[in-house]
Amino acid sequence: MADAPKIIDHPSPNFGPRRDGLRPEFIVLHYTAMDTAEAALGRLCDPDPEVSAHYLICEKGRIFKLVDEDMRAWHAGAGTWQGKTDLNSRSIGIELDNRGTHPFSEPQMTALEALLPAIMTRWDIPASGVIGHSDMAPGRKFDPGPRFDWRRLALAGLAVWPDGRQAVGDWATAASRLGYDTDIPEALSAFRARFRPWAKGPQDAEDVRIVTRLTS
Structure with missing residues (x-):
């Protein structure tokens, strides 16, 4: 398991309380779809767009904390997972500095592998609770996209991946x-x-x- 990561505080004003007593039970992964991490930080901390995330990981592996985990960041939007709505109140959002057109960098993946276990432990989130934005909002969102290495996360116990056994069903x-x-x-x-x-x-x-x- 990766060492505990160094986290840079970079507070965003874009957050509020989690609604109806909800707590994090999922972690939603995103890509920023912006040219640079600096541009993404600017947008995630700008009050006008009303978007944010709990963390941003840049291509070089630096981790920025934007919103406290016990607060509701504005990253998920409309969608459902396991029949549940208001994913903003039910999740931790992690933005990855990537335009969606190229592989995610080794320093970035290493930083993500260091960050995830602590979040999962704090909130008792299983590997099955680590999902992509596209999972909860099909057709509306496409991140983290086909170039994200889900199998790598699964091999580290940080996501799910199928084994090679045969199966049939609906x-x-x-x-x-x-x-x-x-x-x-x-x-x-x-x-x-x-x-x-x-x-x-x-x-x-x-x-x-x-x-x-x-x-x-």
Whole structure:
């Protein structure tokens, strides 16, 4: 496991209390889709756009803390996971300095691997609770995108990934059990962006095998 990371305080004014007594049960990963970390910091700390996250990790691996974890940052927006809404009140948001067009850097991934375990421990969040923005908002959001290495996180116990065993079942039923809103047509695309980034065409047996292994 990576050493405890050095965290730079860079407070954002964009936050509020978590609603209805909710507490973090998920961690939502994003990419910034901006040219630089400095530009992303500026936007996440600007009151006008009304967006923020708890953390930003730059390409060089520096970690900026923008909002205290017990507060509600404004990163998730509309969406659901496991049938639950108001993901801002239910999650910790981590922005990764990346435009979505290139692989995530080694220093950045190492920093993320150092940051995640402490958050997961503090809030008792399991590996299955680490999700992408696209998972909870299919069709509306696409981050952290197909170039993010979910398998690497899973090998460190920080996310989920299917094993190689065979399985059969119903994709929609299993995907709903995993957390996706399968009433949204783009749910399959969101699922593939995470688990089969370069898959094309209609749903197939490999989609079924993967989601069944993840939920069995």
